[in-house]
Amino acid sequence: MEPVTVWWAALDAVRPEYAALLDDVEKARRERYLRPADRDRFTLGAALVRLTAAARLGVEPERVQVDRTCPDCGAPHGRPRVPGPLHLSVSHSGDRVALAVSAHGPLGVDVEAASGRLGDDLAAHLLAPGEAASGEAELLAYWTRKEALLKATGDGLREPMTRLRVSGPTETPRLLEWSGRPGLAERFTLRRLDPGPGHAACLALLDHPADVPVEQREFTPAAPR
Numbered sequence: 001m002e003p004v005t006v007w008w009a010a011l012d013a014v015r016p017e018y019a020a021l022l023d024d025v026e027k028a029r030r031e032r033y034l035r036p037a038d039r040d041r042f043t044l045g046a047a048l049v050r051l052t053a054a055a056r057l058g059v060e061p062e063r064v065q066v067d068r069t070c071p072d073c074g075a076p077h078g079r080p081r082v083p084g085p086l087h088l089s090v091s092h093s094g095d096r097v098a099l100a101v102s103a104h105g106p107l108g109v110d111v112e113a114a115s116g117r118l119g120d121d122l123a124a125h126l127l128a129p130g131e132a133a134s135g136e137a138e139l140l141a142y143w144t145r146k147e148a149l150l151k152a153t154g155d156g157l158r159e160p161m162t163r164l165r166v167s168g169p170t171e172t173p174r175l176l177e178w179s180g181r182p183g184l185a186e187r188f189t190l191r192r193l194d195p196g197p198g199h200a201a202c203l204a205l206l207d208h209p210a211d212v213p214v215e216q217r218e219f220t221p222a223a224p225r
């Protein structure tokens with residue numbers, strides 16, 4: 001069975017030539033980032049999309065048609081779509097950029113850097129009745145599970161995280177219930193990811209075979225795709 005692949009890139013893997021791979025819409029978005037680290041995270045994510053899709057489609061990375069249209073407002077900040085049966089999800093935080101790729105169905109990836117600043121005030125927006133988190137690591141476990149799920153459906157953060165009930169941070173990650181969406185929990189599988197020190201991450205797979213293998217690979221500028 002074809003695996004789901006999660007490409008990981010460190011921020012220092014960015015190269016000046018990656019900016020040249022982007023189309024005009026992506027270049028305009030890139031220019032709007034004021035902080036170099038934000039610009040680099042966006043550039044790396046966009047380059048990973050192009051390099052990965054190009055290898056599958058057999059075209060040059062700069063020729064891949066990437067559609068980022070947001071279904072709500074039409075602006076080019078939605079999840080990336082490429083021609084063919086590939087599903088993609090991008091996430092970036094701190095020192096890590098992730099691209100998840102699947103031929104089986106929609107998916108969502110989320111990575112978050114630990115900041116040491118997450119407090120209990122977050123819990124009110126994050127936790128459903130019956131969920132409890134103690135400390136930043138547990139809050140991040142809940143956060144990445146729920147954001148990965150919300151990215152797989154395309155809802156994003158407009159859907160309150162408190163509507164989703166997931167397994168506890170020390171348990172195997174699982175969606176237990178999505179309030180108002182009966183039947184959805186059974187269609188999801190969640191997988192733990194290993195983003196490296198100082199980061200938490202999760203992968204949500206919608207309508208995938210339960211035993212689909214998940215490969216995590218470190219992107220380096222010379223790595224095959």
Ligand SMILES: CC(C)(COP(=O)(O)OP(=O)(O)OC[C@H]1O[C@@H](n2cnc3c(N)ncnc32)[C@H](O)[C@@H]1OP(=O)(O)O)[C@@H](O)C(=O)NCCC(=O)NCCS
Nearest residue numbers: 042045072073077078079080090091092151154156157158
């Ligand atoms: C999707 C969302 C949860 C991502 O949050 P974030 O903190 O920026 O986190 P991440 O780094 O993990 O993800 C960013 C990536 O999510 C993807 N994305 C954007 N919207 C998405 C959506 N609705 N569903 C899935 N993925 C989405 C993009 O690829 C983006 O990468 P890019 O900025 O390099 O283009 C958040 O942006 C969101 O809720 N967006 C939809 C609602 C919204 O605010 N829309 C704007 C007004 S119309």
